[in-house]
Amino acid sequence: MKTKVSPAVIKRLPRYYRVLERLSRDNIKKISSKDLANMLDITASQVRQDFSTFGGFGQQGYGYDIDSLKEELSKIIGLDKQYNMIVVGAGNIGKALVSYKGFKASGFNVISSFDIDEKANETIKPISTLTEEYIKENNVTMGIIATNQEAAQEVADKMIKSGIKNIWNFAPVDINVPEDVVVENIFMSDSLFVLAYRMNERGNN
Amino acid sequence: MKTKVSPAVIKRLPRYYRVLERLSRDNIKKISSKDLANMLDITASQVRQDFSTFGGFGQQGYGYDIDSLKEELSKIIGLDKQYNMIVVGAGNIGKALVSYKGFKASGFNVISSFDIDEKANETIKPISTLTEEYIKENNVTMGIIATNQEAAQEVADKMIKSGIKNIWNFAPVDINVPEDVVVENIFMSDSLFVLAYRMNERGNN
Numbered sequence: 001m002k003t004k005v006s007p008a009v010i011k012r013l014p015r016y017y018r019v020l021e022r023l024s025r026d027n028i029k030k031i032s033s034k035d036l037a038n039m040l041d042i043t044a045s046q047v048r049q050d051f052s053t054f055g056g057f058g059q060q061g062y063g064y065d066i067d068s069l070k071e072e073l074s075k076i077i078g079l080d081k082q083y084n085m086i087v088v089g090a091g092n093i094g095k096a097l098v099s100y101k102g103f104k105a106s107g108f109n110v111i112s113s114f115d116i117d118e119k120a121n122e123t124i125k126p127i128s129t130l131t132e133e134y135i136k137e138n139n140v141t142m143g144i145i146a147t148n149q150e151a152a153q154e155v156a157d158k159m160i161k162s163g164i165k166n167i168w169n170f171a172p173v174d175i176n177v178p179e180d181v182v183v184e185n186i187f188m189s190d191s192l193f194v195l196a197y198r199m200n201e202r203g204n205n
Numbered sequence: 206m207k208t209k210v211s212p213a214v215i216k217r218l219p220r221y222y223r224v225l226e227r228l229s230r231d232n233i234k235k236i237s238s239k240d241l242a243n244m245l246d247i248t249a250s251q252v253r254q255d256f257s258t259f260g261g262f263g264q265q266g267y268g269y270d271i272d273s274l275k276e277e278l279s280k281i282i283g284l285d286k287q288y289n290m291i292v293v294g295a296g297n298i299g300k301a302l303v304s305y306k307g308f309k310a311s312g313f314n315v316i317s318s319f320d321i322d323e324k325a326n327e328t329i330k331p332i333s334t335l336t337e338e339y340i341k342e343n344n345v346t347m348g349i350i351a352t353n354q355e356a357a358q359e360v361a362d363k364m365i366k367s368g369i370k371n372i373w374n375f376a377p378v379d380i381n382v383p384e385d386v387v388v389e390n391i392f393m394s395d396s397l398f399v400l401a402y403r404m405n406e407r408g409n410n
Contacts, residue, residue: 198387
């Protein structure tokens with residue numbers, strides 16, 4: 001795993017995992033690369049090539065063992081670890097992320113919420129208390145930006161200053177970060193615009 | 206625009222649009238394919254190839270005129286139209302989508318919220334009132350699924366039965382739809398898993 005894995009392969013990892021989870025829930029034990037490829041709408045050779053990037057997962061005879069493949073992928077993604085996260089932004093998106101139980105089940109724990117409004121209450125902390133000490137003491141490794149576009153860069157700067165190196169950004173704007181900081185964006189309008197394009201392409205009005 | 210455009214090109218359309226919006230806000234008038242490519246982290250020849258798919262946008266001399274390129278892309282995506290949408294699911298994600306003003310500014314209007322709980326109130330309608338008549342009368346062309354995983358398929362079926370052909374799905378599950386229905390998913394955990402992978406790859410703990 002020392003060679004740089006391409007972004008396209010990395011993006012397929014959660015999709016593989018999602019499909020394997022469903023198969024596992026349905027109590028299916030084995031799957032061929034061809035069937036797995038069909039479920040992801042890619043080719044079987046793409047599946048084999050992706051898996052060989054990670055050393056191959058030994059498709060024997062009929063196919064891959066679903067539970068062990070799921071476990072391998074889980075380790076590769078890092079789902080065998082726990083992540084403490086904080087969220088900045090106490091709007092509806094921020095609230096949704098705090099209350100959503102699905103992430104916790106995968107080891108992602110939103111341990112506290114901050115807001116740029118300095119009105120602290122029992123559940124939302126003022127952003128002035130987001131310090132290096134807080135991040136260290138609580139072993140926070142990820143920060144979520146759930147503010148509006150205007151506040152996003154300032155919040156990112158504050159997170160980075162306090163020692164956060166991994167940012168999940170929901171604000172609809174690209175943020176600038178130093179080379180050693182990882183940012184993953186969720187641009188919801190990108191997805192909505194793709195829906196609009198495909199709707200118009202089909203004439204689905 | 207009769208030839209089928211590849212999903213990769215379609216996915217880049219909103220990214221081009223986002224970058225052009227920012228340039229336009231910053232009052233920049235022209236951009237070369239090389240600079241545009243850099244902003245999207247792709248190659249200049251990719252930019253030219255993408256644009257030629259849509260008939261080319263006439264890069265003259267130094268580069269593209271930003272405002273006219275933005276307008277062309279806006280028409281291609283379909284941002285010159287209005288879309289009436291309904292959302293099913295009155296949790297935090299549903300609430301965030303109803304209250305977010307950014308979509309409205311682009312012509313996407315969430316006109317009402319439904320919930321599978323039959324407790325109607327002033328703002329949330331019971332799903333039993335999501336009928337073919339309602340969809341027609343209100344000219345609804347898109348449905349948003351903001352329920353949990355378990356309810357998503359049932360909600361999709363109900364939407365399709367009432368005449369909705371375009372679905373934006375936030376539930377963390379693939380839904381099955383007839384051939385003529387367009388679905389665009391936002392799987393938030395996919396993005397979170399990519400962040401985890403990249404964090405571990407970098408050793409950013």
